[in-house]
């Protein structure tokens with residue numbers, strides 16, 4: 001398949017720096033590909049899925065190459081909200097209903113392991129990425145408390161899991177100083193962090209482990225050649241026994257109709273000027289991440305230098321907004337009106353991939369020579385790293401955990417390449433209307 005329209009990764013050309021770029025020590029520039037060669041494993045995309053796959057495969061006698069169209073961490077991995085949440089994007093009630101208790105428990109354990117895998121890597125490679133504990137899920141409606149309590153009790157009873165703490169109407173205001181919330185539940189095993197620092201730290205670890213990374217080296221075409229795969233860049237061909245495609249929301253038509261199982265969505269974040277630790281802790285007492293309970297969520301947290309990083313709104317057309325300051329700020333002021341006094345110093349966005357059931361899509365093509373993983377549906381900070389681990393286990397024949405995900409039946413978004421976006425957008429507009437009718 002050859003690209004015909006402007007490719008998604010190019011939407012970031014000539015953009016202003018994000019707060020993360022401003023805050024992170026630059027990774028050394030990696031060469032552009034200039035020669036054709038062979039590599040045992042070739043990975044497309046230097047986000048967390050690609051980098052984690054490479055790192056988990058390292059030191060097993062395989063040559064490993066990563067090809068990145070843009071720069072390391074230029075996709076969602078270096079742009080996201082930094083909320084490192086446990087579990088899957090869907091709760092255990094949904095998973096139990098869909099898969100039965102045992103499989104649901106498997107996914108729950110993977111979700112816990114995903115976060116542990118990230119924190120272990122941070123410790124192992126001594127990555128300074130401002131890792132902080134806790135995510136508070138706050139309820140925008142009077143009804144949410146019922147769900148929070150039900151979930152807590154269920155997790156305690158069925159999973160022997162008790163690392164949640166509930167906050168009622170009075171107490172949630174001590175935790176998050178906003179008039180918007182009626183209740184909350186703190187996930188004590190979740191974290192937040194600076195995702196670009198994490199991505200650079202793991203990329204450094206790859207380089208130290210003899211993994212080659214090429215930047216500004218887009219892949220245009222992948223060809224199945226029986227015993228190997230030919231990966232075409234602008235002028236070069238890499239011959240490889242296995243290829244891992246880790247392009248997530250930036251995939252375009254590199255894998256043909258595979259992309260019709262998810263929708264690429266653009267989501268945006270702003271960063272204020274630093275407001276100081278004292279005020280920051282008045283707004284969010286324990287400096288945890290915060291996520292609200294609406295369909296189109298607000299998510300926010302304080303950075304390592306106490307800027308409020310506030311994200312949430314998404315656009316449903318394919319057009320990428322380069323300056324999202326105003327429409328994100330409107331939402332921030334509703335939560336914390338006092339923030340109107342402070343300058344907004346950065347705004348940026350990125351593309352993520354959403355599947356219909358909000359579960360990640362892990363699969364194969366070309367007789368299992370090609371492996372892909374994407375569509376973490378906004379919950380990919382931990383899961384993309386975990387997917388890299390599962391991919392490595394599959395390639396090294398160490399476990400069948402990859403296949404537990406591969407067996408999930410995903411539904412194609414109807415409408416093919418042309419009508420897929422309007423059909424999906426109509427559904428989003430419907431759910432936004434529900435948020436609106438609930439006066440959220």
Ligand SMILES: Cc1cc2nc3c(=O)[nH]c(=O)nc-3n(C[C@H](O)[C@H](O)[C@H](O)COP(=O)(O)OP(=O)(O)OC[C@H]3O[C@@H](n4cnc5c(N)ncnc54)[C@H](O)[C@@H]3O)c2cc1C
Pocket residue numbers: 009044045046047048049050067068069070071072073074075076077078079080081082083084085217218219220246247248249250251254267268269299311349350351352373374376377378379380381382383384
């Ligand atoms: C604004 C925003 C906020 C988010 N917030 C959170 C959050 O708080 N918590 C959470 O858990 N998740 C969050 N996510 C989701 C999370 O960031 C992603 O799920 C995760 O980073 C996906 O990682 P990835 O490596 O699969 O993809 P990406 O990081 O997007 O990497 C894909 C890479 O592939 C490259 N590429 C594409 N095409 C080609 C090609 N043809 N050749 C070579 N390279 C190519 C791209 O340039 C890109 O670098 C957010 C996402 C966004 C956009």
